[in-house]
Amino acid sequence: MSQPLAGLIVLDLSHMVAGPFATRILADLGARIIKIERPGTGDDGRALPPFKSGKSAHFAALNHSKASIALDLKSGDGQEIAARLLARADILVEAFRPGVMDKFGLGWETLRTRHPRLIYGSLSGYGQTGPDARRPAYDMIAEARGGVMAETGERGGLPVRLGAPIGDIAAAMYLAQGILAALYDRERNGQGRRVDVAMLDAQLALQSRGVAQSATGGRSPEPRGTRSAEIAPSEAVATSDGRIVLAAGNDRLFEKLCTALDLPLSDDPRFASNADRVENARLLRRLIEAITLEKTRAHWLARLTAAGIPCAPVQGVDEAMKDPQILARNMVVDVLDRNGRKAYVAPGNPIKMSGAEDRTARSPAPDLDGNRGEILRWLDGE
Amino acid sequence: MSQPLAGLIVLDLSHMVAGPFATRILADLGARIIKIERPGTGDDGRALPPFKSGKSAHFAALNHSKASIALDLKSGDGQEIAARLLARADILVEAFRPGVMDKFGLGWETLRTRHPRLIYGSLSGYGQTGPDARRPAYDMIAEARGGVMAETGERGGLPVRLGAPIGDIAAAMYLAQGILAALYDRERNGQGRRVDVAMLDAQLALQSRGVAQSATGGRSPEPRGTRSAEIAPSEAVATSDGRIVLAAGNDRLFEKLCTALDLPLSDDPRFASNADRVENARLLRRLIEAITLEKTRAHWLARLTAAGIPCAPVQGVDEAMKDPQILARNMVVDVLDRNGRKAYVAPGNPIKMSGAEDRTARSPAPDLDGNRGEILRWLDGE
Numbered sequence: 023m024s025q026p027l028a029g030l031i032v033l034d035l036s037h038m039v040a041g042p043f044a045t046r047i048l049a050d051l052g053a054r055i056i057k058i059e060r061p062g063t064g065d066d067g068r069a070l071p072p073f074k075s076g077k078s079a080h081f082a083a084l085n086h087s088k089a090s091i092a093l094d095l096k097s098g099d100g101q102e103i104a105a106r107l108l109a110r111a112d113i114l115v116e117a118f119r120p121g122v123m124d125k126f127g128l129g130w131e132t133l134r135t136r137h138p139r140l141i142y143g144s145l146s147g148y149g150q151t152g153p154d155a156r157r158p159a160y161d162m163i164a165e166a167r168g169g170v171m172a173e174t175g176e177r178g179g180l181p182v183r184l185g186a187p188i189g190d191i192a193a194a195m196y197l198a199q200g201i202l203a204a205l206y207d208r209e210r211n212g213q214g215r216r217v218d219v220a221m222l223d224a225q226l227a228l229q230s231r232g233v234a235q236s237a238t239g240g241r242s243p244e245p246r247g248t249r250s251a252e253i254a255p256s257e258a259v260a261t262s263d264g265r266i267v268l269a270a271g272n273d274r275l276f277e278k279l280c281t282a283l284d285l286p287l288s289d290d291p292r293f294a295s296n297a298d299r300v301e302n303a304r305l306l307r308r309l310i311e312a313i314t315l316e317k318t319r320a321h322w323l324a325r326l327t328a329a330g331i332p333c334a335p336v337q338g339v340d341e342a343m344k345d346p347q348i349l350a351r352n353m354v355v356d357v358l359d360r361n362g363r364k365a366y367v368a369p370g371n372p373i374k375m376s377g378a379e380d381r382t383a384r385s386p387a388p389d390l391d392g393n394r395g396e397i398l399r400w401l402d403g404e
Numbered sequence: 405m406s407q408p409l410a411g412l413i414v415l416d417l418s419h420m421v422a423g424p425f426a427t428r429i430l431a432d433l434g435a436r437i438i439k440i441e442r443p444g445t446g447d448d449g450r451a452l453p454p455f456k457s458g459k460s461a462h463f464a465a466l467n468h469s470k471a472s473i474a475l476d477l478k479s480g481d482g483q484e485i486a487a488r489l490l491a492r493a494d495i496l497v498e499a500f501r502p503g504v505m506d507k508f509g510l511g512w513e514t515l516r517t518r519h520p521r522l523i524y525g526s527l528s529g530y531g532q533t534g535p536d537a538r539r540p541a542y543d544m545i546a547e548a549r550g551g552v553m554a555e556t557g558e559r560g561g562l563p564v565r566l567g568a569p570i571g572d573i574a575a576a577m578y579l580a581q582g583i584l585a586a587l588y589d590r591e592r593n594g595q596g597r598r599v600d601v602a603m604l605d606a607q608l609a610l611q612s613r614g615v616a617q618s619a620t621g622g623r624s625p626e627p628r629g630t631r632s633a634e635i636a637p638s639e640a641v642a643t644s645d646g647r648i649v650l651a652a653g654n655d656r657l658f659e660k661l662c663t664a665l666d667l668p669l670s671d672d673p674r675f676a677s678n679a680d681r682v683e684n685a686r687l688l689r690r691l692i693e694a695i696t697l698e699k700t701r702a703h704w705l706a707r708l709t710a711a712g713i714p715c716a717p718v719q720g721v722d723e724a725m726k727d728p729q730i731l732a733r734n735m736v737v738d739v740l741d742r743n744g745r746k747a748y749v750a751p752g753n754p755i756k757m758s759g760a761e762d763r764t765a766r767s768p769a770p771d772l773d774g775n776r777g778e779i780l781r782w783l784d785g786e
Contacts, residue, residue, distance in 0.1 A: 026585040026586055026588065026589035026597070027585055027588070027589070039612075043612070046612075047581060051581075051585045070613075070634075071617075071633075071634060072616055072617050072620045072622055073620070074620045078616075079616035079617075079619065079620045080612060080613050080616045080617075082616070083612040083613070083615055083616045084612050130758075134758075148729055148733075149729075149733050149756065150756075151732060151733065151756075152728070152729045152732035152733050153728055153729060153732060154728075154729040157709070157714075158714045159714065159716075160638075160651060160714060162630065162632070162638065162639075162649050162651065163649060163651070163714055163715070163716040164716075166630075166640065166647075166648075166649040166716045166717065166718045166719070167716035167717060167719060167724065167727065168724055169567075169719060169720055169721035169723070169724040170566065170567050170568055171567075171630065171640070171649075171718050172567070172718050172719060172720045172721075173567025173568070173720065173721070174556065174564060174565070174566050174567040175557070175558065175564055176557065176558060176561055176562060176564055179558055179561070180558060180629060180630075180640070180647075181630065181640060181647065181718050182556060182557055182558055182564065182627065182628075182629050182630055183556070183628070183629070183630045184552065184556050184566050184570070185551075185552050185553075185554070185555025185556040185611075185614065185625055185627070186552055186555070186610040186611050186613070186614065187613070188566070188570065188610070191610055192577075193754075195574075195577040195578075195581070196577075196754045196755050197755075198581050199429060199433075199577070199580050199581055199584060199755060200433075200755035200756075200757060202581060202584035202585055202587075202588060203408040203409055203433045203584055203755070203757075204408055204757065205584075205588045206408065206409070206584060206587045206588045206591060207408035207409070209588060209591035209592070210591070213759070215408070215757050215758045215759055215760075216757065216758040217755060217756070217757050218756040218757070219754055219755060219756070220733060220754065222729060222730065222733075222735075223730070223733050223735050223752070223754035223756075224754045225724075226721075226724055226725075226730055226735045226736070226751050226752075226754070227735070227751045227752070227753075227754040228568040228570070228573055228751075229567075229568050229721050229751060230421075230425070230428075230462060230465040230466050230750065230751060231452075231462050231465070231568070231569070232567065232568065232720075232721035233465055233721060233725065233736065233749055233750060233751050234454055234460075234461035234462045234464070234465045234748065234749070234750075235453075235454050235461075235462075235721070236720070236721050236722040236725055237461065237725070237748065237749040238454045238455070238456045238461045240454055241720065241722055242720030242721040242722045242723075243567055243720075243721070244720075245564065245567070246564075246565070247562060247564050247565070248544065248548075248553065248562075248563065248564055248565045250544070251453075252452075252453060256544065257544075258548065258553070258562070258563060265562075265563065266548075267544050267545060267548040267553075269542060269544065269545070327539070332539075332540045332541065332542060332545055333545070334541075334545040334546075334548045334549035335548065335549060336548045336549075336553050336554050336563050337548070337549060337551060337554060338551055338554045338555065338614075338618070338623065338624030338625075338626075339551035339554075339555070339608075339611050339614035339615060339617070339618050339624040339625070340618040340623055340624045341551070341624075342549065342550055342551040342607075342608055343608075343615065343618055343619070345549065346534075346535055346536075347530055347531075347534045347535060347536045347604060348604065348605070348608055350533060350534035350535060351530075351531050351533065351534050351602060351604075351605050353604075353605050353608045353609070354608070354615065366616065366619065367615055367616070367619040368612065368615060368616075369608050369609045369610075369611060369612060369615050370605070370608075370609070371609075372575075372578045372601055372602065372605040372606045372608070372609040373578050373579075373581060373582035373585070373599060373601060374531065374532075374533075374599070374600040374601070374605075375582060375585075375586060375597050375598065375599050375600070376512075376516075376597045376598040377595070377597055378597075
């Protein structure tokens with residue numbers, strides 16, 4: 023067996039983060055991705071910091087294993103090459119504002135007639151329909167309007183963004199799912215489909231609990247720091263050299279926690295049941311921190327783990343990249359340069375699949391138009 | 405045409421949030437989901453607040469459109485029914501700790517021999533391999549250890565969790581993708597696959613930028629509130645009755661913003677270029693807020709939108725659920741009761757697809773064991 027998407031051709035007209043994130047998922051599953059970029063500057067994601075040796079390391083992490091050809095889609099020459107690529111493609115991904123692809127003569131209604139098996143994936147801020155369809159949006163806009171930002175932050179504090187761009191990423195994930203479902207269905211009925219995913223819609227889709235809570239007469243969830251609304255203790259606490267999260271979701275675990283911390287609370291009526299502990303969660307945290315602050319993160323993680331208490335360090339990505347479990351799972355992969363040397367790193371593929379090699383390195387991200395010759399030869403040949 | 409996954413049978417042995425979130429994606433795409441629950445209490449997600457008429461509204465939002473049968477997988481009777489269901493199933497989803505399915509005689513190595521076409525999806529905290537494979541994890545644990553929490557929060561403040569449970573959800577999304585890719589491939593080669601997704605791995609996969617930044621000699625991204633590190637202004641600002649986000653990513657937009665706010669800064673050398681504005685972002689926000697605080701959110705959104713400045717309200721889920729664009733996109737759907745009356749609501753399907761009806765209502769979430777008779781008749785019949 024091999025990678026599940028081996029042999030599939032994806033034309034990627036997207037740019038920046040969301041579209042390239044979606045096609046990276048397809049690349050990690052074995053599809054061949056051809057980026058069609060604007061001549062001159064190409065994908066704006068090429069300018070995303072941080073840089074290494076003058077090139078964007080962020081772009082490399084999102085676009086490794088892809089090929090690039092620069093096409094002016096307003097010119098006859100660009101259109102002609104695009105048409106030849108489309109005749110070979112299984113999937114098209116685009117992230118322009120609605121209407122732009124039509125101007126290039128590459129709208130879905132046009133292409134579905136010419137290429138009935140093509141799967142046409144569109145990612146946009148607000149979707150192809152609705153009053154705001156043509157408005158611009160970014161990650162932050164989707165996080166704010168979709169409700170996630172307002173429920174994220176310290177208790178009583180300001181709304182904050184997620185460290186990772188979830189406005190982009192959630193839409194990318196749903197686009198990948200829609201494309202894959204359409205691909206399966208195409209094997210049965212021979213027809214491609216249009217997949218239309220909006221960043222704003224994707225934010226709402228994350229909020230099963232928020233939607234349920236708002237609809238049952240309550241208000242939206244509010245920022246709570248790291249503390250659970252339903253279980254106590256379940257939050258981050260400080261140690262002498264950093265923070266850890268811990269959770270004790272039932273009386274038995276709470277008793278084990280008290281033993282591990284040498285904290286004589288298991289007979290205290292203020293903390294008798296989980297409901298009592300939720301009621302007095304703030305006091306409980308202070309009592310716990312009065313102890314955890316005395317020793318290191320490593321000390322407490324070892325002790326709580328031995329006692330069977332779910333716990334983890336609050337660690338930065340830099341620490342996570344050295345975490346033995348992350349390394350054992352091949353979740354940080356090398357991105358090679360054209361000489362086969364390690365040049366950048368990227369997140370690995372979190373979809374581990376039997377029969378598909380979990381590769382430890384990836385081909386380079388392409389230079390702008392860097393694969394023109396080989397792509398044109400491929401179109402001419404075979 | 406119809407829903408892309410119409411006709412597929414999914415056995416769902418998962419519980420709580422992550423697994424049911426993954427199978428809800430498959431349900432929204434047309435698959436038939438049969439929950440196999442523990443007799444007595446069933447899926448622990450049935451106890452998730454908030455409640456309505458004594459039942460969990462959160463459970464309803466995650467498990468609508470599914471059927472339920474209670475099976476004691478340690479008993480001969482339960483095993484026999486499970487075996488008959490497996491003979492009909494396309495996909496199995498489980499979220500036990502590694503090793504538990506083997507104890508039931510339902511491990512992948514056993515089932516792949518008996519049901520070579522079965523796609524076997526496993527979701528766990530740490531994955532099926534690695535030193536911590538058998539340790540317990542929750543949403544918060546994955547967010548903390550995977551690096552997302554440490555980069556989320558106010559500037560200089562404490563790490564916080566995302567309002568939506570991204571530790572669960574990211575893994576659910578990748579599991580759905582892996583299953584769909586395996587399903588496509590099965591159509592070509594006839595073989596099922598094992599898909600192994602870990603919550604911790606999925607957190608790292610979100611962090612293309614964090615990984616790039618850490619690896620290029622920098623440190624992990626740190627909490628920045630809502631402010632962009634690369635563009636200014638691009639963050640949330642206060643108005644007289646709530647917050648909005650706005651972004652002006654280039655000089656032309658900044659000039660338009662100054663005009664819209666009546667703020668004479670476009671000739672000020674401290675704000676001449678984007679680099680200058682990033683350098684003086686804190687001062688810039690104060691100058692903007694001195695103006696935006698004078699009028700309402702609605703006033704500024706109308707004015708900035710007219711000026712072509714990307715902007716949005718920082719709104720709660722309750723407001724998002726009434727947002728005209730969200731409504732136009734059918735992103736809040738009714739969950740019916742058994743009499744066809746509206747009983748709960750759930751997020752809609754963010755994957756809009758040609759040829760597939762975007763349904764405005766969903767069948768009820770099942771009572772525990774609520775579909776036993778019909779499932780057994782189906783196994784006997786046909």
